[in-house]
Amino acid sequence: MSTLASLPEGYRAAVIGATGAIGGALVQALQADARCGGVHAFSRRSAPALDLLDEASIATAAAHLREQLPGPGGLHLLVCATGVLQLGPRSPEKRLADLAPETLARAMALNAIGPALVLKHFCELLPLKERALVAVLSARVGSIGDNRKGGWYAYRASKAALNQFLHTAAIEVARKRPLAVLAALHPGTVQSGLSAPIIGDAEATTPPVAAANLLRVLNGLQPTDSGGFFAWDGTAIAW
Template sequence: MRALVIGASGGIGGALAVRLAGQGAEVVALSRRADGLDLTDGAAVERVLGAVAGPFDQIWVASGVLEAPEKALKAMTPEGLMRAFSVNAMGPALVMRHMARLMPRDRPARFAALSARVGSIGDNRLGGWYAYRAAKAALNQLVHTAAIEMARTHPQAVVVALHPGTVETGLAPAQRAGHPAVGPEVAAANLLAVLERLGPDQSGGFFDWKGETVPW
């Protein structure tokens, strides 16, 4: 099996790359830090991913950013909104432009972008976190739409958004909102297990680390 991990310098991305390699996969691990893959720079994405040869049985986009989540409308700024959308929505979308080329058409293949439960409109009962919520909601729509298109040419493909749960990465305890956190290694194991269980009929969905559907 071959796997492509985007965001491999982060906690979850790094753990995914290590675990996949431990399972015997040939892993291509890319990041901004090591490879210049800046997901906010379209030219950088084209340059780095354009040099990558498929096919891949799994593609992971494990990048993302959460900076000073807003608690009120007055705390929103153009800069904060732009930053959240650039990294959390636009970046994965630029990666998805390469999906059709990088995934096989004649056998099962899986693509997962790490989303977040706070991106769920139906599950939003607390408010706040405007930029991050909206950016992840946009990511969910992008993934769902891409899955529809991919099904036309890659009928065995699975394209999904996954919520990893609360993970001990760069989030401060206050940003975890009191939720118990797991280490990146545990999160990676959970996510890989969920993705393996999903089939083409579930492509375009939004699932959590237990494999349960998250409402849009």
């Protein structure tokens, strides 16, 4: 049975960050879905390349995808599976004394501004009168209401900013595309290059399981859920 049975037969999907652990697993899961009419994978190594720090490359990738779709509004699933936790040798900040402006700016550029620009250029490819799903990978630590431990300033703030971009975009998209659902998703702790320096030997979900969880959550969301923040098990997360 298709994980995305709520989407039309032959739906087209695009995954941004397709060379990452979760992004790659999402591409494989979608390719294995007989109801999926095509998966378009974008990354810094795809053709055309998509670099979150270069808006022109994002616009070029969206224009390329538009030419590959069967018609206007032919994209039914968009997942921006990107994110960065540790920038270079610097570990996530534990104290205010650890803050560095260049680290904060880069985290914002990669975790919030880049995905927002993906929404800017790719949401125009969604259908006007059919169901469509859009997801960005957020993180529970991006929740302001759930922050009880502090630390991880750049990562927390950039993911909180991403959540605001997503929530605001959902309001706008709904005006022309009332059946579209936009969601910020927390995949849980997943075995990946992003989490490896932090989690060590702690228990973590494999990328294929994480991808299946995310697709299952997306499939169950309704237009009234658009703009929401959800965990891998479908539960809502406080902003």
